[in-house]
Amino acid sequence: MRIDVVTIFPGYLAPLREALLGRAIEAGLVELGVHDLRDWTHDVHQAVDDSPYGGGPGMVMRPQVWGEALDAVLGEEPARLVVPTPAGRPFTQATAQAWAAEERLVFACGRYEGIDQRVVDAYADRGPVDEVSIGDYVLVGGEVAVLVMVEAVVRLLPGVLGNPVSAQEDSFSDGLLEGPAYTRPVSWRGLDVPDVLRSGNHAAIARWRRDRALERTAARRPDLLDALPPDALDRADRAF
Numbered sequence: 001m002r003i004d005v006v007t008i009f010p011g012y013l014a015p016l017r018e019a020l021l022g023r024a025i026e027a028g029l030v031e032l033g034v035h036d037l038r039d040w041t042h043d044v045h046q047a048v049d050d051s052p053y054g055g056g057p058g059m060v061m062r063p064q065v066w067g068e069a070l071d072a073v074l075g076e077e078p079a080r081l082v083v084p085t086p087a088g089r090p091f092t093q094a095t096a097q098a099w100a101a102e103e104r105l106v107f108a109c110g111r112y113e114g115i116d117q118r119v120v121d122a123y124a125d126r127g128p129v130d131e132v133s134i135g136d137y138v139l140v141g142g143e144v145a146v147l148v149m150v151e152a153v154v155r156l157l158p159g160v161l162g163n164p165v166s167a168q169e170d171s172f173s174d175g176l177l178e179g180p181a182y183t184r185p186v187s188w189r190g191l192d193v194p195d196v197l198r199s200g201n202h203a204a205i206a207r208w209r210r211d212r213a214l215e216r217t218a219a220r221r222p223d224l225l226d227a228l229p230p231d232a233l234d235r236a237d238r239a240f
């Protein structure tokens with residue numbers, strides 16, 4: 001997979017070259033290009049924004065600069081263009097799993113009050129364009145959202161995680177939140193590891209973990225329970 005990111009703050013994306021993602025890049029599992037939008041400006045002030053038509057707060061990013069930048073970065077290779085925005089469709093684990101199958105992702109990081117809508121409209125004729133949001137809160141720009149989305153996608157690529165099973169057993173992969181996890185010591189500040197986890201009884205451990213996942217999901221994310229397909233819960237689950 002190749003990932004390109006266009007932004008006026010390239011330094012914001014430096015964490016993508018650290019730790020697990022950095023090792024994936026070094027291993028050739030993913031290619032990353034970060035591009036400064038201002039490289040496609042032609043005025044002395046390197047202007048990328050202007051006042052909004054119709055009035056309203058703040059500034060809007062100009063379509064011309066974005067058009068030149070995305071034409072250059074996209075080139076002729078097919079890619080999914082992703083535009084983070086507070087007004088986007090929710091980015092979920094299912095989105096990450098779908099995008100993990102893509103050959104190329106290009107992220108357009110807006111700032112100010114966003115990017116002129118004609119940029120999305122113009123590229124929608126060339127290939128898939130996704131306007132997505134990482135959550136119901138307002139950020140200052142798209143860069144943090146891109147860090148989140150790139151990490152969620154790249155960790156799913158073959159060879160990136162040391163223990164690939166964990167990607168399948170993630171929270172949300174079975175529709176539930178994962179339950180609590182424990183490691184040594186068996187007793188810490190008067191708090192003990194649940195006996196079942198040290199019993200060696202794998203069926204009992206699996207049951208206990210499922211029950212804790214159901215309990216946590218019901219308490220914290222009842223919406224996920226409501227969204228489960230009818231056959232997702234077995235009789236033992238329903239007894240819970």
Ligand SMILES: N#Cc1c(-c2ccc3ccn(Cc4ccc(CN5CCCCC5)cc4)c3c2)n[nH]c1N
Nearest residue numbers: 084085110111133134135137138139140141142145
């Ligand atoms: N993903 C994601 C995000 C973002 C996100 C993503 C990308 C950009 C680019 C710029 N901003 C800042 C910003 C701030 C407020 C508004 C709303 N304004 C209200 C008054 C009329 C105009 C629009 C829009 C844009 C961004 C924020 N925030 N939260 C998420 N989950």
